[in-house]
Amino acid sequence: MEDVKLMKGNEALAEAAIRAGADAYFGYPITPQSEVIEYLMLERPEHRTGMVVLQAESELAAINMVYGAAGAGKRAMTSSSSPGISLKLEGISYIAGSELPCLIVNVQRGGPGLGTIQPAQADYFQAVKGGGHGDYRLLVLAPSTVQEMADFVSLGFDLAFKYRNPVMILSDGAIGQMMEKVYLPDQIERLTDEQIVEKYGSWATTGKKNRERNIITSLDLKPERHEKHNIHLQEKYKKIEENEVRFETIQCDDADYIIVAFGSGARISQKVVELGRKKGIKIGLLRPITLWPFPKDIINKLADQAIGFMSVEMNAGQMIEDVELSVKGKAPVSHYGRMGGMIPTPSEVLEAVEKDIANIKKLQEV
Amino acid sequence: MTEEIIIAGFGGQGVLSMGKILAYSGIMQDQEVSWMPSYGPEMRGGTANVSVILSDDRISSPIINEFDTAIILNQQSMNKFESMVKPGGLLLYDPNGISHHPERKDITIATIEGAKEASSLKNKKTFNMVVMGAFLKIHPIVKMENIHKGLEKSLPKRHHKLIPLNEEAIQVGMEKVKIIQEV
Incomplete structure (x- = not known):
């Protein structure tokens, strides 16, 4: 049998880091991602591959250790959850400015502030629009299965080195804590x-x-030289936008209503598609795998066939802005979300979809 | 075939590990599985629950609010999950400590005296396997040989000597389960 295991998302990510040939992990524990560093500490990768694992004295120290290791050309990574990522942002901006490759993992929890330890997707803006200061971009991967928690580590490092740019895996407490079958690389x-x-x-x-x-x-x-550096960064980001868009379409072919959702929101939405289709509602799901670069072309194309879109997120409505920018007014876009660590159930999302479709049809009649 | 299960009770009853053994048994028969715990500032004596899905197809949402089977091991969980069993589904519970028994008429209801049977096995920790046996008697979704493999995979090696006792507990559960209402 292949190397198939039942693992938590956080554990699968940690094991995948060892197997991806990572040189170093620097982190600081925080729920709901502490299993990453726990797993690495128990596994003793320094004996398996020589990988360094270190619990730093703080998140700031951890990200600056990543900065140093990445500067030496090493495959370095860190992971945290929302409040911890906020602490790392200064370092992330420096790493982006210095054009260094590294992997940053955010297993999101509810915010703002210390918030709660339950899953959320409220760090979308932070991950995708900057977070730290300056004109920089992170390449952001959004896993929706435990398998992707494992697969995106190696992919993330490859992309980071290809573009000399930090890559973020934007996960959440649900994907981090749940166990699924995983084939290890x-x-x-x-x-x-x-x-x-x-x-x-x-x-x-x-x-x-x-x-x-x-x-x-x-x-x-x-400033003259620094502007040139910025122009160079922008050219690089443009290249990433042209080449690295990743997404998955689920039952979009004949769909006349499209849900856009990522991570655990996309898993819930997949169930909404199933339930909706049982009732004869032709819903499709567009799942961005890269949140930046955002899959705007496919969404714009789907706007030619769909009467409406819904951005389903565990936040107050963040990705919806990118969906609207992609749809370019061709169809109405609404949002359904829960906040503060609450997870929407498939049936409540379906109810929102049905209401939205009824509204759109009413408006069309007028 | 897809089976969506919620197992809910107190922390320390072995709720999460029962789910893990079921999930591993599913993997052993080539199924897709998911195991989604309630996590939080929880501890021994607090509530704990886990949703487990075994399916022949890709699993859409690991987070669900309707279940084919609810395995209920305390009153709080009964209050929360009785209404979430799909019509025609199964509610299995340990009547020990339950003051308000289920009232649904559209589901199958079964009981297992898990705590009592576990103490007659002289190992209270077999409680969760007695209950799992009761469930598998009514919904034989995994084969015994795959449960054996599931136990091997999910228990650390130092506990492998306890596998026969666990299997005995599963058998006891299968024998002692009582169907109260069948639909």
Whole structure:
């Protein structure tokens, strides 16, 4: 039998990090993602692959350790939950400015502030629109299964190194805490300094040998030069937008109403599609896998066939703004969400969908 | 085939591990499974519940509010989950500690004296396996051989010597379950 296990999302992610050939994990515990560091500490990856696992004294320390390791060309990562990610934002902005690859995992809980420990998706804006200061972008992956918690680690590192850009896995307490069947990937060997240079070029601080010094910094006091750096970043982001959009469509082909949802919201919405279709309502689900870059072209295309859209999120309505920007006024877009750690049930979402469809039809008659 | 189950009771009754053994048994017969716990500032004596889904197809939502089967092990859970059993579904409960018995007429209702049977097995921790046996008697969704494999997979090696006792407890549950109302 293949390497199939029943694991929590957080555990699967941790095991996948070891198998992805990660060099270092720096973190600080917080519910509902503490299983990541617990699993790594128990598993002792320093004996398996030589991967370093360290509980830092704070989230700030952890993200700056990632900054340092990434600067040396290492596959470094950190994970936390919402309040902890807020603490890391200064470091994330520095890492983006310095063009360093790394993986940041947010297993979201309800906010704002310390909020609650139950699942939420209220950090969408923070992940997708910036969070930290300056014109930067994170490539954001949204897993909706335990399998994707495992698969997105290696994918995340690959994308991070391809573009020299931080990648975020935006998960939530539900995906982190639940167990599902997971097929674990094969072990990838950790790279040596020579292999890093060979594979990714010589930008990292791997030791100066017959070349100019590599300087890793986000500081440049000359605005002329710094604008050029910003233009370069924007060009890179444009390339990412052109090449890295990922999404899944579920029963969209004949759908005349589309739900857009990600992560655990997409799982609930999948059930809504099932229940709706049993009642003869042709609902489809568009699940963005990358939240940035956002799958706007497919959504715009679906707006030609759908009478309406609903953005189903565990927040007050954040992704709906991107859905509206994608639909470009071709169809009405509404939102259904719960907040503060409450999870919507499939039947309450279906009720909202039915109400919305009735409203749209009423307006069409007028 | 899809079976959507809620197991609910007190923390410490083995609710979460019963769900885990069921899920692992499902994997052993090549099914899709999900195990979604209520998590929170919970502790021994507090309430604990887990939704478990076993399916031949891809599982849509692991978070559900209607169940084919509810396995209820305390009064709070009875109050919360009796109404969430699908019409025609199954409600299995341990009457020990239940003051308000279920009143639904459109579901199958069964009881198992889990706590009593577990103490006659001289190991109170077998409680959850007695209850699981009772459930599997009525809904034989996993084969005994796969439960054996599920136990092997979900128990740490140092506890493997307890597998025969657990299997005995499952048998006891299968024998002692009482169907009160059948639809």
